[in-house]
Amino acid sequence: MSEKQENNSVPFYPDHLKSEAKVALGVGILVILTGVLGLFFPVGLGAPADPMDTPLHVKPEWYFLFLYQLLRFIPKTIGAITPVIIVLLLAIWPILDSKPDQTKKPIRVRILVSIVVLLIIIGLTIWGEVS
Amino acid sequence: MKSVYRKIFLVIISICVLLFSAAMVHSYTAERPEISSQGEIDQQIYLAPIKPEDDTCIQCHVDETFTNIWTPTVRWVLFGAAGIFFLFGFARSASVWRSREAWVPIPKRISLYLDDRFQLSDFLKPILSKPVPDWQRRWWYCLGGLTFFLFIVQGITGIMLAFYYKPTPAEAYASILFIENEVLLGSAIRMIHHWSANGMIVMACAHMLRVFIMGAYKPPRELNWISGVALFVMTLGFGFTGYLLPWDQRAYWATTVGTEIAGGIPVIGELALVFLRTGWSITGLTLSRFFALHILILPLITVTSMGMHFLMVRKQGIMKPL
Numbered sequence: 001m002s003e004k005q006e007n008n009s010v011p012f013y014p015d016h017l018k019s020e021a022k023v024a025l026g027v028g029i030l031v032i033l034t035g036v037l038g039l040f041f042p043v044g045l046g047a048p049a050d051p052m053d054t055p056l057h058v059k060p061e062w063y064f065l066f067l068y069q070l071l072r073f074i075p076k077t078i079g080a081i082t083p084v085i086i087v088l089l090l091a092i093w094p095i096l097d098s099k100p101d102q103t104k105k106p107i108r109v110r111i112l113v114s115i116v117v118l119l120i121i122i123g124l125t126i127w128g129e130v131s
Numbered sequence: 132m133k134s135v136y137r138k139i140f141l142v143i144i145s146i147c148v149l150l151f152s153a154a155m156v157h158s159y160t161a162e163r164p165e166i167s168s169q170g171e172i173d174q175q176i177y178l179a180p181i182k183p184e185d186d187t188c189i190q191c192h193v194d195e196t197f198t199n200i201w202t203p204t205v206r207w208v209l210f211g212a213a214g215i216f217f218l219f220g221f222a223r224s225a226s227v228w229r230s231r232e233a234w235v236p237i238p239k240r241i242s243l244y245l246d247d248r249f250q251l252s253d254f255l256k257p258i259l260s261k262p263v264p265d266w267q268r269r270w271w272y273c274l275g276g277l278t279f280f281l282f283i284v285q286g287i288t289g290i291m292l293a294f295y296y297k298p299t300p301a302e303a304y305a306s307i308l309f310i311e312n313e314v315l316l317g318s319a320i321r322m323i324h325h326w327s328a329n330g331m332i333v334m335a336c337a338h339m340l341r342v343f344i345m346g347a348y349k350p351p352r353e354l355n356w357i358s359g360v361a362l363f364v365m366t367l368g369f370g371f372t373g374y375l376l377p378w379d380q381r382a383y384w385a386t387t388v389g390t391e392i393a394g395g396i397p398v399i400g401e402l403a404l405v406f407l408r409t410g411w412s413i414t415g416l417t418l419s420r421f422f423a424l425h426i427l428i429l430p431l432i433t434v435t436s437m438g439m440h441f442l443m444v445r446k447q448g449i450m451k452p453l
Contacts, residue, residue, distance in 0.1 A: 008264060008265040009263055009264040010265075012261045012262070016268065019268065023273050024280055027277055027280055034322055035316070035323045037322060038318045038321060039316070042318035042321065044311070045307055047380045048378065049378045049382065049383035051413070055381075058381075059385070060385045062329075064367075071392065077395055077396075079392065080392050080393065081396055087360065091357050091360045094349060095353065098349055098353070099349070101453060104453060107345070110344050110346065111344050118340075
């Protein structure tokens with residue numbers, strides 16, 4: 001062990017594995033419940049695809065909805081490169097912000113940033129859903 | 132003296148196996164009386180299965196108007212399990228009686244057998260006995276693991292759906308209807324696949340937020356963050372390609388809009404659009420391409436990146452917060 005021995009610790013096997021198995025079991029039960037629900041209320045299908053008939057309201061899945069809503073208000077080219085830039089920014093983020101935290105302050109700043117971004121995304125999603 | 136018991140035991144077992152297989156062969160090949168009414172069919176079902184060449188309606192076994200295909204299976208499983216149970220009890224008692232030593236459980240025997248050959252305990256002991264400090268046993272550290280769990284669920288249910296799905300414009304819609312209405316538990320499997328996909332995206336976002344807030348992406352863990360971003364993009368790619376597969380109006384037009392957005396990228400936009408649609412419009416070729424991306428290419432890349440992701444976590448450990 002490279003780090004010094006921790007005082008408050010449990011062995012990985014069987015204690016920690018047991019609690020992890022409990023979490024997995026809980027989610028597994030949720031998954032099976034979803035399946036049971038699906039027996040009574042199936043996911044279902046819309047009308048078959050028809051390239052000649054454009055529906056009035058085309059909406060993507062909820063996780064692309066905020067992007068779709070954003071695209072209504074900004075030019076097409078900027079809207080198309082926005083997701084690419086977001087992903088690239090996420091990918092190089094550790095290079096931009098590489099100093100290790102000395103105090104709790106940067107953590108609070110990141111929490112604030114996350115909350116703001118999340119609120120914007122959730123707001124755009126709800127807006128896209130109701131409009 | 133030991134070898135005598137073993138020989139007697141083997142002879143008894145071989146006689147049992149021979150008798151049983153003879154009975155099964157007989158039940159398949161015996162002369163069958165002419166069947167005239169449904170009532171007689173019902174009676175015959177419990178005697179022996181119809182020979183394949185006499186069984187004209189294979190579809191009937193799927194839509195459950197005709198169920199006798201299960202009869203021999205149920206019989207084999209039932210009697211086979213009982214036989215294994217009694218044989219195991221006999222062998223266990225005989226072994227304890229002969230050796231006067233406590234019985235070694237089967238899992239223990241298997242682990243000893245494998246350890247003898249591959250020295251697994253040298254490799255597993257440091258992993259299993261590693262202490263886990265209490266600060267790591269908080270709920271936010273299991274979000275990534277849950278994403279992986281849901282990915283496994285997606286893999287299993289996706290393989291199940293792939294058995295019945297047909298990736299052509301003429302048949303995709305009908306095959307999904309078939310899965311929902313005809314296939315045993317088909318609607319349950321599709322529901323699980325649908326909602327686990329949503330759950331996987333939620334869990335991946337939550338995991339990413341956790342890592343971002345705690346600052347766990349900072350050096351020396353920046354490569355792990357990058358592989359995580361790649362996995363996140365892959366998850367969204369799964370959602371995007373999987374959405375077209377039902378081939379209904381919603382799927383078709385959502386993909387039209389989505390690929391149009393990709394087409395708006397300067398310089399490479401049109402190339403991206405033509406690559407995604409396999410041409411200028413969405414056709415059967417697009418469906419084939421999205422199907423291949425969804426079930427072959429994305430899973431391969433995802434599993435590889437996941438392996439790297441996990442190896443790096445394993446090597447570097449979880450970042451200790453302030």
